[in-house]
Amino acid sequence: MGNEKGTVAVMDEPEKLSYRDYDLPTPGQGAVLLKVLRSNICGSELHIWRGQHPTKRRGVLGHEMIGEVHVLGEGVETDYAGTPIQKGDRIVSAYYITCKKCAACRDGHFHLCEHAYDFWNQQPEVSPHFHGTFASHYYIHPDQYFYKVPDNVSETAAASANCALSQVYFGLDKAGITYGQSIVIQGAGGLGLNAAAVAKEKGATVIVVDGVESRLEQAKKFGADHTINFNDYETLEDRTNAVLDLTEGVGADFAMEVAGVPAAFAEGIHYIKPGGKYVTIGNVTPGKMVEFDPGLLTRKSIQIIPVVRYNPWYLYKSLKFLADTQGRYPFDEMIDAEFSMDEIKLALDKSAAREVTRATIVMK
Incomplete structure (x- = not known):
């Protein structure tokens, strides 16, 4: 040239x-x-x-x-x-x-x-x-x-479409979330906000968990029906009970981990009802370990769905999503x-x- x-x-x-x-x-x-x-x-x-x-x-x-x-x-x-x-x-x-x-x-x-x-x-x-x-x-x-x-x-x-939005859209579709179901989203950064909007458009009740109040306030603008600041709860049991209170005592149908913190992954299965599904996206660095309760996972029969990248036509779906929801989020x-x-x-x-x-x- x-x-x-x-x-x-x-x-x-x-x-x-x-x-x-x-x-x-x-x-x-x-x-x-x-x-x-x-x-x-x-x-x-x-x-x-x-x-x-x-x-x-x-x-x-x-x-x-x-x-x-x-x-x-x-x-x-x-x-x-x-x-x-x-x-x-x-x-x-x-x-x-x-x-x-x-x-x-x-x-x-x-x-x-x-x-x-x-x-x-x-x-x-x-x-x-x-x-x-x-x-x-x-x-x-x-x-x-x-x-x-x-x-x-x-x-x-x-x-933001070619990464955050496309990836969470792909993950939510793989999980199969639909109208009338509930999801806990762990993390209110870029991935979490995009996930809240897509889940809301699919007709789900959206619960977002994070430790930064300003992020949680923004999550409400992106479709979150409920927010939980984990700093307000001393123990895992307290946070789990907060989710149970919002889901008729049974737990969420789905959870999605986009926090990128191994401890969040270990905690997520506690939020989900028996037979639910757990999409994990945020933890991408191999070698970071966390204690995990495999017995609870088995007893609750939770399906874990790990997601990296997305099938590339989801980028087109994401652009359509942005065009169709213009002004809503x-x-x-x-x-x-x-x-x-x-x-x-x-x-x-x-x-x-x-x-x-x-x-x-x-x-x-």
């Missing part, structure tokens, strides 16, 4: 960041080059930034984003829903590859593709350089689903801090210190 250059923010090691410039690549057949508009800081980035990821110790971070088409590769005329696209259109993409050929893909588990992170794990010096979205541009590879953003969906709301308010591209380290540090709840990096 001539002498046109772009910039990537590189984590050289945990909590150390630098910037590098590279020539913009010409997208190959089936690929797309985006100009990044904004990229959010997700909990996954914080795990990596703190050095807690099992494999990624350096490289370009960022995956939760919205961009606009900069260059279309040969043969790319529509998104993965068949909608025509052109330069300047706003796009969100799944942040992983779906090869459709590995054992997981052959079994229909596209979210578990063995090649999901083939490019995300590449270092920036490896072409096409723009592997993450903490950058001026982002390269979408063939077999990486992407969709045009509906006109009535804001840039801020759409930026304050998705634009989920972001409480904006930073510029040269402030990425500051944004990561403040997010890791919990000085901000959900930060976004504005690249333009």
Whole structure:
């Protein structure tokens, strides 16, 4: 692409960041080059930034984003829903590859593709350089689903669709929650707020548990019927009784762990009625242990549903959800801090210190 250059923010090691410039690549057949508009800081980035990821110790971070088409590769005329696209259109993409050929893909588990992170794990010096979205541009590879953003969906709301919203939507569908049922959501961060809205739209009674009152107040705006501040209860038994009081004494039909704390996972089965289901999403770092009561799990016959990533067409469902519920939930308010591209380290540090709840990096 001539002498046109772009910039990537590189984590050289945990909590150390630098910037590098590279020539913009010409997208190959089936690929797309985006100009990044904004990229959010997700909990996954914080795990990596703190050095807690099992494999990624350096490289370009960022995956939760919205961009606009900069260059279309040969043969790319529509998104993965068949909608025509052109330069300047706003796009969100799944942040992983779906090869459709590995054992997981052959079994229909596209979210578990063995090649999901083939490019995300590449270092920036490896072409096409723009592997993450903490950058001026982002390269979408063939077999990486992407969709045009509906006109009535804001840039801020759409930026969260390709991770938080799609993942909890996928998890709730796997669990099969429906009208008239109840769910306890453990954690009122980005995942929890999105989950509350989706569960509410499915007709469920939503109970959100967290230890930060401001988060619980926001959860009410996203559909929570009841909130429980666990700091108000001294023991697990007290918190369980609080859930029982809200569920006619039997416990919730479902629970979803999005707190990312092992102790929350161990506690969740106490909230669920016999025969219920437990979706766990937040605990993603292997090796963190917690005491667990397998006998209680068996006696209550609770089904545990672990979820990582999502089948990529859920990104399209999420965009439709945002378009159809416009004005019903304050998705634009989920972001409480904006930073510029040269402030990425500051944004990561403040997010890791919990000085901000959900930060976004504005690249333009």
